Amino acid sequence: MSKQLSGDLARADSLAREIFSDIANKWALLIVETIGDSTKRFTELKTEVDGISHKMLTQNLRLLERNGLVTRVVHPTVPPRVDYTLTEPGQALRATVDAMCAWTTRYLSEIEEARSRFGHSS
Amino acid sequence: MSKQLSGDLARADSLAREIFSDIANKWALLIVETIGDSTKRFTELKTEVDGISHKMLTQNLRLLERNGLVTRVVHPTVPPRVDYTLTEPGQALRATVDAMCAWTTRYLSEIEEARSRFGHSS
DNA sequence: CGGTATCCCCCGGGATACTG
DNA sequence: CAGTATCCCGGGGGATACCG
Numbered sequence: 001m002s003k004q005l006s007g008d009l010a011r012a013d014s015l016a017r018e019i020f021s022d023i024a025n026k027w028a029l030l031i032v033e034t035i036g037d038s039t040k041r042f043t044e045l046k047t048e049v050d051g052i053s054h055k056m057l058t059q060n061l062r063l064l065e066r067n068g069l070v071t072r073v074v075h076p077t078v079p080p081r082v083d084y085t086l087t088e089p090g091q092a093l094r095a096t097v098d099a100m101c102a103w104t105t106r107y108l109s110e111i112e113e114a115r116s117r118f119g120h121s122s
Numbered sequence: 123m124s125k126q127l128s129g130d131l132a133r134a135d136s137l138a139r140e141i142f143s144d145i146a147n148k149w150a151l152l153i154v155e156t157i158g159d160s161t162k163r164f165t166e167l168k169t170e171v172d173g174i175s176h177k178m179l180t181q182n183l184r185l186l187e188r189n190g191l192v193t194r195v196v197h198p199t200v201p202p203r204v205d206y207t208l209t210e211p212g213q214a215l216r217a218t219v220d221a222m223c224a225w226t227t228r229y230l231s232e233i234e235e236a237r238s239r240f241g242h243s244s
Numbered sequence: 245c246g247g248t249a250t251c252c253c254c255c256g257g258g259a260t261a262c263t264g
Numbered sequence: 265c266a267g268t269a270t271c272c273c274g275g276g277g278g279a280t281a282c283c284g
Contacts, residue, residue: 009223020222020223023226029146042266054266054267056257068240080265093229095221099218100142104141105138107215108138111211114190114211115190118188175278176247200245202245203246
């Protein structure tokens with residue numbers, strides 16, 4: 001089954017592949033992870049997702065919104081206030097991102113070691 | 123705990139973040155997924171990971187090798203033959219990518235619908 | 245066959261400024 | 265505060281050619 005999935009996505013099987021390509025980029029995933037189960041304002045995300053530029057943030061938020069992963073609520077106040085929240089699909093994706101994050105920390109040392117080994121091979 | 127992870131990675135907490143940025147790109151993930159639990163040659167990957175260029179493939183394979191996610195075995199034959207296999211860390215990552223793939227197919231219809239809704243809002 | 249190197253173009257994405 | 269628009273540069277990444 002997982003082999004089936006792999007085949008479906010590795011090959012340009014249309015929509016699934018397109019979505020995967022949209023989602024599988026660090027900014028989108030970091031944003032999803034940062035929103036988590038809470039509700040975040042634009043500026044909160046801007047400061048919490050370290051290193052992201054204003055442009056990349058809006059761009060990726062639009063992307064996520066377009067794919068129905070986040071809801072965007074505009075409060076008609078002044079100054080304006082916009083809240084972002086994960087939808088149910090977004091939450092489901094977040095679970096997998098959590099797994100990736102866990103993986104990263106779990107294998108930190110192994111990776112570090114692999115890197116040093118790789119350095120002086122040649 | 124997952125909130126902790128989120129914080130650690132969203133902020134530029136050095137190494138973990140760097141690794142995440144390396145890994146969280148579509149080509150690397152698709153390659154991992156494509157190798158799966160088997161052993162693949164360069165050309166196999168080239169044809170199976172649809173749309174990837176020669177350059178991107180080698181580049182990402184080096185990246186994965188450097189981080190200890192794949193092993194690269196060169197057979198000193200002629201013509202040469204190189205086999206790529208996932209290491210244990212690589213397999214572990216693959217499990218999470220499987221989850222992302224499953225997510226994609228699971229929510230295909232929802233996403234499709236979200237997109238059409240997004241289209242005629244303005 | 246697999247890898248490296250070179251060329252070169254295009255666009256990702258940062259910085260800045262302006263609207264509501 | 266949030267978003268859009270404009271400018272502009274660097275490098276991502278494709279195409280091609282050449283080694284082992």
